[in-house]
Amino acid sequence: MQVKVLFFGVAKDISKVNSRELEIKKDSSVFELLHLLKEKYSGFAAINDFSIAVNEEYAENDVILKESDIVAIIPPVSGG
Amino acid sequence: MEENISIQISSEKLNLHLCYDFVQDATCGGIALFVGTVRNNTKDKSVNRLDFSTYKTMAIKEIRKIALTALEKYNIKKIAIHHAEGALQIGDVPVIIAVSSAHRQASFDACQYAIDTLKETVPIWKKEYFDDGDVWVNAHP
Numbered sequence: 001m002q003v004k005v006l007f008f009g010v011a012k013d014i015s016k017v018n019s020r021e022l023e024i025k026k027d028s029s030v031f032e033l034l035h036l037l038k039e040k041y042s043g044f045a046a047i048n049d050f051s052i053a054v055n056e057e058y059a060e061n062d063v064i065l066k067e068s069d070i071v072a073i074i075p076p077v078s079g080g
Numbered sequence: 081m082e083e084n085i086s087i088q089i090s091s092e093k094l095n096l097h098l099c100y101d102f103v104q105d106a107t108c109g110g111i112a113l114f115v116g117t118v119r120n121n122t123k124d125k126s127v128n129r130l131d132f133s134t135y136k137t138m139a140i141k142e143i144r145k146i147a148l149t150a151l152e153k154y155n156i157k158k159i160a161i162h163h164a165e166g167a168l169q170i171g172d173v174p175v176i177i178a179v180s181s182a183h184r185q186a187s188f189d190a191c192q193y194a195i196d197t198l199k200e201t202v203p204i205w206k207k208e209y210f211d212d213g214d215v216w217v218n219a220h221p
Contacts, residue, residue, distance in 0.1 A: 008135050009205035010219035047219055053203070056138040072135055072203070078217035079132065079139075079163060079204030080116055080175050080195055 001026050001067040003033070011050065011073040014043035024065065030054065031061035033071060050075045085147040086160035089136055089204075099160040099178035108157050108180040112187035114195050116175035118168050122217075128209045130168045135203040139163070142202045146194050154190040156181040161194060163204060174206075 005022050007015040024033055030052050038044045051074040052059050058074075065071065086102040088094075096115065103111055118130050147159045160178040168174055177194045181187040206217045 006135070008203065009133060009207075010216040012133075013216070053135070053138055056135075056141055058201075072138065074135070074203050075205065075216065076218035077199070077201070077203055078206040078219075079134075079202050080199040 003065055003069045003071050006072040009075040011075050014041050028065050030059050030063045048076050081151055084158045087143050088162040089134055089165055091166040094162050094164055094173045094176050099176045102160045103158040103178045103180035105157045105180050109182050110184040110187055111180045112191040114177040114191050115173055118170050118172045120170045131207045132165045133205050134165045139203050146197050150190040150194055155186040156190045
């Protein structure tokens with residue numbers, strides 16, 4: 001199945017794109033997606049722990065993804 | 081409760097009076113304002129300018145959660161949380177928080193809660209530009 005991945009902040013600099021479609025196994029978890037992304041983009045290892053949002057809500061590692069979910073890579077935030 | 085909340089993420093200059101006027105209320109005895117300003121240095125290094133990028137739709141949702149929690153947790157009347165995006169110069173205002181309440185302590189407490197939580201949860205990222213390069217704040221160990 002496919003999900004859409006959004007990259008922000010330093011994650012965008014590493015991926016060099018705003019977003020991309022990613023093919024993952026059915027019933028993959030957030031953790032599995034992260035593993036896949038770290039394989040594709042070695043630069044992610046150098047970032048402080050980043051968070052994940054699924055469909056605009058923060059999601060823990062054990063959340064199971066669905067077809068067409070929008071997954072955002074959220075590096076440490078620095079607003080304000 | 082929504083009528084007591086004003087949220088904005090804007091590439092225009094933030095408007096302090098808009099925030100003030102929104103929270104002003106006849107039942108209130110005070111208004112607390114927090115105004116963030118762009119500092120010209122970080123860790124003894126001179127900063128030339130900043131750039132804020134946002135995950136705008138989610139950032140608005142997260143700011144709304146902060147505002148709703150502030151209204152539930154503290155005895156306040158209204159809250160405005162406005163944040164800038166895009167390029168900012170030294171002295172520019174990236175964030176304004178305005179809170180009104182019948183008695184002052186609730187406004188102080190809610191204002192502090194709102195800015196502290198915004199800095200932890202809202203998906204907004206600041207890039208600092210120096211003479212010799214640029215860096216995403218908090219990004220690297």
